[in-house]
Amino acid sequence: MGVTERKEREKAEMKRLIKDAARKLFIEQGFEKTSIRNIADEIEYSPGTIYLYYKDKSELLFDLHQESFQKLIEQFQRVLNIKDPFERLTVMGRYYMQYGFENPELYELMFLMSSPIETIECREEIWEDGRGAFNMLRQIVRECIDAGYFKIDDVEGTSLMIWSAVHGLVTIHLKKRTTMFEEGERIPRLQHAYERFVELLKGSI
Amino acid sequence: MGVTERKEREKAEMKRLIKDAARKLFIEQGFEKTSIRNIADEIEYSPGTIYLYYKDKSELLFDLHQESFQKLIEQFQRVLNIKDPFERLTVMGRYYMQYGFENPELYELMFLMSSPIETIECREEIWEDGRGAFNMLRQIVRECIDAGYFKIDDVEGTSLMIWSAVHGLVTIHLKKRTTMFEEGERIPRLQHAYERFVELLKGSI
């Protein structure tokens, strides 16, 4: 019987339908302003139906969480051909910031939201994506150290410091804490601050 | 007539009562889980009463926002006696992180929340606190440059970079994105990363 297989396929399709609608609404109008009922309306089903495919809103967010990390890691692939590890690290940071600026809601979901977390049941899985991305950073930092960049052999500390700096720049912008600068100057200022940070790192040979 | 004056005093007292209850509940159980009704219950008044003193929840948050910045700036006062500007900057950063770790909900209100913002009416006031704090950073960075620290004379870029780095470290912790480290190691790791950052800055003379 191919029935069970078709059913599975249909179930996956329905999940995709829900997720696509959710992503669309989230990106358009933010997480807080998007309700289950909005999503249900969008796909022309009743609110209850969504709960047949996702046990709650958190699980739906978690699904998008995974997808978003996948997208970020794809961005990082573009960097693999760069031979010099420090140059690779630098460009990776630029892509990271670009991703944050271009996908504010997804970035929020990945690094700022509490919702998809807190649920005790998905205690381990939720972190794997983030850990995967952080491991990529660790590896490059390792390579940089081996190639003679960075005085001190401290992969953990250096990685955490680098991530924080870039994450901080993105967060300051996404959370609109850059009003000390004029409207159009904000992103350039943050990008400039990033380049200053890179110079600082470069100087620590 | 001293009546109007007493009335004013009573009004201020009532605002204080509401704010204290709100702060208590926010710190205890977070912003999202604290409702106007919770606050009303806490002070043993009806929900409607709160709206006689604060026009909406945002305004109440804004009040706490101001207070929180005041508290942070108080922390920074402890640093004024340090003569060497770079040493002062360093210790200021440590106090900033400490403040964030010790007051997660207030930090969220100050640097992460969207709620007290967005309301168009409080468009300017809300930013003044943040700008004030950032100006303190600017000034110290200025002093550092004048004292011969930092190769390049770039107050804006350097200030923004420094704030981002520290803000990133705090945010990573508050938003629980440090599961790559063991429970008890997290804050020490972040503090270590900060010290690494300071070394980096120090090296850029």
Place this chain on the structure above:
DNA sequence: TTGTTTTACTGAACACTGTTCATTTTATTT
């Protein structure tokens, strides 16, 4: 094809949320 069972979906209902406003209670003034 018909009857039975399994699956999919619905939408009303529950307990919440922020906010408003007619009504009542309390305080002040005449």
Place this chain on the structure above:
DNA sequence: AAATAAAATGAACAGTGTTCAGTAAAACAA
């Protein structure tokens, strides 16, 4: 003491996430 002004109430509105008895549709069996 009566009239006025101010303060507090709590029911009501429109919204939220979530549940679940009931219905409709599809799959299976005779």
